[in-house]
Amino acid sequence: MHRLTGPGLSAFDRHTQSQRSYALLSNQLSEKQIKNLHSQLSSFRTALTSFAVTHRDRIQRDPAFRHQFQQMCASIGVDPLAGPRRGGWWAELVGMGDWAYELGVQIVDVCVSTRERNGGMIEMGELIRVISKLRGLDKEKEKDKIGFGGGGEITEEDIVRSIKTLEPLGAGYQVVDIGGRKFVRSVVKELDQDQAAILALARAQSGRVMEEDLVSQHGWTRERARVALENMLLRDGMCWVDAQDPNGSAYWVPSAMRWD
Amino acid sequence: MALSTHTTSTGYLLPSIHSAPPFFTQQPNPTTLSIATEQWIRLILGYARHRKLFFLRVEDAETPGNDWDEVLRNERINRKLLPTYLSYILDTMVKKNLAAYEPPKQTRAVLLHWRLPEEWAEALHEWATSTGQLNSILTFYDITDPPLESSLTGIPIPLLRKAIAILAKTNRAQIITIADGEGVRFFTGNK
Incomplete structure (x- = not known):
């Protein structure tokens, strides 16, 4: 009988010992392989990133080139559209990520469903709050699980970027700055100078605007103030009227009122 | 001024919109009007259920001192629901089968259907x-x-x-x- 595989109790010991060494060796080998793969992957990432950056404009502008780029990504098993938002590579560099689109859909959803309440102007903070509620926590966890950018909460920057991706649709979504506060506008019509001035004033006065305020603070004629306010009230539905104010008709802008 | 909810002396929680002054005026914009009216209907039925009130009359908005004071008036902001608007709200409620004119063939008083x-x-x-x-x-x-x-x-x-x-x-x-x-x-x- 061979010594190493000979009978006797010690053979069992030998057997387990050699198994253990094999396992150790295999671990070391696969670790090395993984490390190799990682470095390959990261150099690949860098290459692809620099490629995406260099050809960014062409990828965005030239459909044929974009198609080839996508095919190249597909052939190496990478989906350029399955884009994360942070820590992500090409999707972000090329400026097209599903994440941004998905968020875009939610922005449209919120803007449209609250439009009749706020006349198509929603405050940035409010929008973020509603969308965060809409997304819920579970969904975010799921995202983390498959390795997408963590964090979870939506920032103002995300909204701004996402609205940019909506631009080609011509839906007229825009971020506007009124009196130092950001609003997302979803009404197609242009917000003219006068309306912007009224909204800014409404913000400063907790929502209430009167003809008199515009005359005294902006030097408008009474006519101009009345026309602008009546337009907002009747045509755009952006404000409510209060006929019981002791000083005459008062106009209230819901999106500028503070609700507890 | 922040708009907040308010609990009445009979223990009913009024929504924050009840403390918004324009809520008490009939809105000229049809979309806005339908939103405001919807809110009023919900408020009226909720309060009626809370206090087991069955009738609502246009007079309730005209003269104070009745069961509906807490809802039809807001002393804190000095506003009251105008009778013309109340009569419009009652009409809308009857159309939606949320109320019925009682007695029939007049439009000044309704029987509320806070339960169908x-x-x-x-x-x-x-x-x-x-x-x-x-x-x-x-x-x-x-x-x-x-x-x-x-x-x-x-x-x-x-x-x-x-x-x-x-x-x-x-x-x-x-x-x-x-x-x-x-x-x-x-x-x-x-x-």
Whole structure:
């Protein structure tokens, strides 16, 4: 009988010992392989990133080139559209990520469903709050699980970027700055100078605007103030009227009122 | 000024929109008007259910000192629901079957359906069953003012009639003429 595989109790010991060494060796080998793969992957990432950056404009502008780029990504098993938002590579560099689109859909959803309440102007903070509620926590966890950018909460920057991706649709979504506060506008019509001035004033006065305020603070004629306010009230539905104010008709802008 | 909810002296929680001054004016923009009216209807029915109020009249908005003061007025911001707007709201409610003009053929007072007549019919039949009064003849008074208070205590006769009529359609009740007026008899029946 061979010594190493000979009978006797010690053979069992030998057997387990050699198994253990094999396992150790295999671990070391696969670790090395993984490390190799990682470095390959990261150099690949860098290459692809620099490629995406260099050809960014062409990828965005030239459909044929974009198609080839996508095919190249597909052939190496990478989906350029399955884009994360942070820590992500090409999707972000090329400026097209599903994440941004998905968020875009939610922005449209919120803007449209609250439009009749706020006349198509929603405050940035409010929008973020509603969308965060809409997304819920579970969904975010799921995202983390498959390795997408963590964090979870939506920032103002995300909204701004996402609205940019909506631009080609011509839906007229825009971020506007009124009196130092950001609003997302979803009404197609242009917000003219006068309306912007009224909204800014409404913000400063907790929502209430009167003809008199515009005359005294902006030097408008009474006519101009009345026309602008009546337009907002009747045509755009952006404000409510209060006929019981002791000083005459008062106009209230819901999106500028503070609700507890 | 922040708009906040408010609990009335009868313990009803008014929504924050009730402290917004323009809420008390009839809005000229049709979209805005329908939103505001929707809010008013919800508020009126909620309050009626809370206080078991069955009637709402245009007069309630005209003169203070009635059950509806807490809702139709907001002293804190010095606003009150204008009678013309209330009459528009009542009209909308009647169109949506959330109220019925009572008495009929006028538009100044309504009977509120904070429970639909169909729901009242079920409640009525359940009460008759659980108190063991099936098959016996009851006067309307027995129902509206029973010795043991029930969810039907104080139900207005016109509403009671509607509920009985609904039950009669499925043979679960029958109006009977008795010596001093009318009575009703309930049967087991199935829905």
